């Protein structure tokens with residue numbers, strides 16, 4: 001019956017190897033969690049990073065014994081069990097402790113307020129200004145003066161609050177062609193100009209050579225239409 005032992009445990013593995021598998025799985029789970037944290041990703045497609053780790057972990061643990069003679073069944077079963085157990089435990093923990101939740105899943109981040117794109121916050125969310133403008137365009141935003149505040153939620157989605165029509169102010173147009181047309185010599189002579197990266201708006205006087213918020217040096221004439229959804 002050596003054949004069954006080969007299939008379930010492997011020829012050369014002692015039983016204690018199963019405990020080693022549990023430890024290895026725990027380690028890989030932790031490493032994967034840290035790696036995803038480092039990339040700043042909160043979700044990939046529609047999965048949270050926790051769910052993704054479980055899917056990746058279960059996927060390879062499940063398929064290896066199917067096709068590799070060197071991958072016995074029991075270590076995979078242990079790996080899958082430990083993966084699911086850790087998923088359950090971390091989920092339970094984050095549900096009870098808001099601080100742990102913020103650490104594992106991330107917190108809500110404000111990325112736009114008072115007419116200025118908060119570039120550092122955007123960067124920690126792994127979002128470029130162009131991507132941010134793209135998401136706003138998808139919400140029928142034509143310029144930043146229509147937006148009151150924007151937040152990146154825990155699941156990575158953007159939430160946006162708009163100014164009511166009578167409070168819309170002159171702001172940076174976020175159509176790609178308008179952004180590309182910005183230059184360093186624009187002045188507010190014919191109306192306000194905005195920093196082409198963070199949206200800082202100069203209403204009167206000369207535009208500074210570099211934006212005081214982000215040191216960008218391309219200025220784009222502001223527009224002030226109300227939003228048409």
Ligand SMILES: [Zn+2]
Nearest residue numbers: 195198211214
């Ligand atoms: Zn700026």
